[in-house]
Amino acid sequence: MTDSVTAALLVIGDEILSGRTKDKNIGYIADYLTAIGIDLCEVRVVADVEGDIAAAVNALRQRYTYLFTTGGIGPTHDDITADSVARAFGVPIDHDPRAVALLKERYQDHELTEARLRMARIPEGADLILNPISKAPGFRIGNVIVMAGVPSIMQAMLDLVAPTLRTGARMVVETIEAGSLGEGAYGDGLALVAKEHADVSIGSYPSFTSTGFNNQIVVRGKDPAAVARASEAVRALVVSLKSDRVPL
């Protein structure tokens, strides 16, 4: 079965763009979605600007099966994700009684400042995503899944929402080590293999270490037999070229 379920990720926050915070969510979510059979097709990082967030939400939710967002759902004035998503959907937003009840499990009434109550602002029609760490929930509206930016909280939310998602066939991946055999040495042959095995995707990934380039060839696809056939062809190519040792 080749039923394909796609996703985009929208990372929201000035702090990623300024370099202050190094994103840890993109790689985690990429691994996670790949493992459950959802193809992450695009990532965007945008600043804390309501119009920009809303525009990105609308562009991405229309193109992919799911859109995940991280960041901007805390209690401070720069947390504007919920308002931006409401704007994207053209729905009202207000304090959600279910979310207020969750916050009351953590805070006493006199601690429920206006700022903390911001975390209960949920667009109309959304379902809540529980936050087992600090209570303030994420939410899902339509195909858009809004999560926290703090990695441990995002990960807990993703665990809760994942079982509710439609998933497709899982990607089967084989990695063939080319080692110091140069990309330029196998590139022509690999292009032929890729053409002959158009039912899989073949990538070549160099990394540069203190001892020179180290190359890996990765075969990916949803049909295990097709991946096995293409991998065998790549392996045969690499073996036949191992005498050519010019790097890259």
Add this chain to the structure above:
Amino acid sequence: MTDSVTAALLVIGDEILSGRTKDKNIGYIADYLTAIGIDLCEVRVVADVEGDIAAAVNALRQRYTYLFTTGGIGPTHDDITADSVARAFGVPIDHDPRAVALLKERYQDHELTEARLRMARIPEGADLILNPISKAPGFRIGNVIVMAGVPSIMQAMLDLVAPTLRTGARMVVETIEAGSLGEGAYGDGLALVAKEHADVSIGSYPSFTSTGFNNQIVVRGKDPAAVARASEAVRALVVSLKSDRVPL
């Protein structure tokens, strides 16, 4: 002076979206551009699909002063960045004699396979960006700067291209440690400070550690006096609230 120079970054490669490779370039480039006075305003990660790359190039180069790209300029069939950029600009692309000459510094004639020569495919009208590590160049066409994806090579290319870029006023940043003082405790006060100091941007950044939340408030702006004034107000707020110890 508040002359603003903006940029976007386009990260190209299936391997980032599948989780196979964890991107190391976004954070590096964010820090680098911030330090030289260029505001990184948006990042996108797209797959190795020519139409998608070209569309992203056109969307981003029209919106920002500069567009940087990383990835997809190697010798294998999945390296399609140069062709995609040529398509975005509507210009021809072919083996560039200057780029071929660079490759000949590294490879003997019989080693210049068709695959390696792919690395000399440069859109018409582009200037080369030298690659001190493995010779295959990046290039600049219009306001688009095309660099390698391997971090050490990308970094060397960025060092070479940076001195040729227009830069604006550098961002001045002050970080105020709120520690375990909760975002929800200072959120209302911080919103007021932000409103009173609209000439700077104020962000609140929680991180969650084994001992609970640790919060930092960051004031950013291009006018050092304005940043100092706002930071002083934030500091006064935090000191006044230190008795309220409810986290988040």
